[in-house]
Amino acid sequence: MPSASNPHALSMLVRKLESIAHLSDEEREAILSLPIRVQALPSRQDIVREGDRPSQCCLILDGWACRYKIVGEGRRQILSFHIPGDIPDLQSLHVHTMDHSLATVTKTTVAFIPHRALLDLTTRFPNVAAIFWRDTLIDAAIFREWMTSMGRRPAYGRIAHLFCEMYLKLEAVGLAAEHRCTLPITQTDLADALGLTNVHVNRTLRALRGDGLITLQHNTLIADRWDELTEAAEFDPTYLHLENRAAG
Structure with a gap:
């Protein structure tokens, strides 16, 4: 299915970004105009696997997903849970090989956004790039909090x-x-x-x-x-x- 703009679907991304920072009207419209491919996925299905080199990012529209790694004897460690509005593999814009996997937890609807479109967006709107950076920094803060919980x-x-x-x-x-x-x-x-x-x-x-x-x-x-x-x-x-x- 070819990519096309879907403002209704992308409003979830706008809502998420506006929960952590301010967007101008122009920035909001640019995000709502991103080309996307929407896909419904069953529960417990990989979206992207460790070792993949994706050319698109995944926006959660409905349902839950998780990042995870598999260690010895097939044991799974979940690294984070993700809800509508999250782009859990945003780092793939700049870290090209996935070092973990991303999977659905429930039946999930996702929107795939081409890397080239996101890179163009962040070039045209430096504040949006800064907000995406802020989002990844918050992810890192959540990882630190999880590490503290598991350790202490x-x-x-x-x-x-x-x-x-x-x-x-x-x-x-x-x-x-x-x-x-x-x-x-x-x-x-x-x-x-x-x-x-x-x-x-x-x-x-x-x-x-x-x-x-x-x-x-x-x-x-x-x-x-x-x-x-x-x-x-x-x-x-x-x-x-x-x-x-x-x-x-």
Whole structure:
């Protein structure tokens, strides 16, 4: 299918970028005019694999994706979760060989944006280039926070911290409110992301529910006691650098 402009689809990218920085009207229109190829993908499918040299970036329009690596004996380490508005492989613009894989977690709709179009956009609009750079720096901040969690926080705090992070990311792009959000990840996904066993994840979720901090039902997370959840997580949202929470 040839690439074509799709302003409705690209509005998700605009919303994401405006959650971390300011866009002018001209910059917004230039982003909405990017050529894209939209594709619906099933759950648990690779979008790009480690070792690939892609010529396009992937914008998540609907659903969830994750970055991951496979280590000895086929064990998976999830490196990050991604939601609508994210471009998880933006670094492929300048780091040409993928050093990890990107896959869908749920049924996911993605928009592929040619590298040449993104490079032209950032040449014409240096502020957009700076915002993309800011986005990758925030990604690095999230990686540091995950490393801190896995190295020093107990399982209770690790899971609580991830829940706080994903809620605020979803809220920032208008996909969550009132401490309720979609959470379509399995206990195995949590274990692979947080360096825990499935049994440990299950036991910790029961503890979080038993303490009245959360409710999990039908792929929905409800933070029943948000302040207590953030306290248990030692959660400080500064590292997310959100300029406009719940802007949409």
